[in-house]
Amino acid sequence: MVEKDYLKEGCGKTMPFTLGGDWYPSETTRKTKPLVSIEKRRNTEVTLIKGLKLMPIEAEALLKTAKRELGCGGSYKDFVFLFQGNHIEKLKEYLKGMGFKT
16 A cells, blocks of 8 residues: 555546555545345355445445455446455454454
């Protein structure tokens, strides 16, 4: 993870990416408290994150870095992140490291 938060600016908006490729959420996004839960679907467990209202580009960036961190597949649809398998503790730790309150 990059120690400094190097943000690119363009058109008056701050991009949610850093030079090192790691994603950092904006301050307003960090104030939301995501709900991390587990559901059973087709005899397998999936981990869900609900309650994060992100812009599509921020959601895709978070999904990509979280999948890489967890080493599993995942998707994002209708403001819900879905990860294959039981990763509730890893996801809570990852989100805390990103600055979210879990």
